[in-house]
Every structure is written in structure tokens, then in C-alpha cells.
Amino acid sequence: MGHYKYSSEQIAEKGESIYQQKVSSGLVKEDKGKYVAVDIETEQVAVGDDLLTVGDPIREVHPDAAIYVARVGYPAGAKLGGWMREAGR
Numbered sequence: 219m220g221h222y223k224y225s226s227e228q229i230a231e232k233g234e235s236i237y238q239q240k241v242s243s244g245l246v247k248e249d250k251g252k253y254v255a256v257d258i259e260t261e262q263v264a265v266g267d268d269l270l271t272v273g274d275p276i277r278e279v280h281p282d283a284a285i286y287v288a289r290v291g292y293p294a295g296a297k298l299g300g301w302m303r304e305a306g307r
Contacts, residue, residue: 221284224258232258233286242290250291257283265290 221229233256241254241263255264255273257280266272273285 222282224284229258229284229286234288236261237286237288245290252290254288254290256286256288258286259284 224232236256236258237254240261241256245254245265249265252265252267253269253272255266255276256262257276260280260283262276262279262283264272264275269287269289272287273283276283276285
């Protein structure tokens with residue numbers, strides 16, 4: 219789904235950059251498998267167990283936020299079929 223101000227590609231590129239540079243180093247072992255939502259404009263971050271609701275705390279403050287979501291320790295946030303492998307394997 220697109221955003222009124224950013225394309226999906228822009229959200230992914232900026233979000234991944236923020237995640238790698240500012241967020242991932244602050245995550246702990248217990249966060250593996252959780253979801254991280256990043257507002258690409260404010261760089262506000264939320265961590266949660268549910269892909270569908272992880273961005274809710276950000277949207278409460280910024281309803282029109284452009285949010286990027288990553289899954290900690292995995293190369294993708296979700297799978298369409300088969301099994302999901304850990305990053306680096």
C-alpha cells in the first residue's frame with residue numbers, strides 16, 4: 219500500500235536505512251522474531267509481537283505516518299508459503 223507523500227520504494231529504502239543505522243544495534247536477543255515499526259519522518263520506533271498492530275503506537279501520535287516494518291533477525295517481515303529462514307543463513 220502506498221502513502222500519499224512517499225512511494226512504497228521510498229518508504230522501504232528510508233526505513234531500512236534508519237533500521238540498520240539507528241535501530242538494529244539497540245535491539246536485544248529477546249527481540250528476535252518481533253516486529254519493528256519505524257516512522258520514516260520522525261524516526262519514532264515501536265516494537266511488538268504482531269505485524270498488524272506494531273505501528274499503532276506511532277499512528278496514535280502521527281495518523282498519516284509513513285511506516286516501515288521489519289522483523290528482527292529475518293530478511294523479510296512475513297512469508298507467503300514454505301518456511302522462513304533466519305538472516306545470514
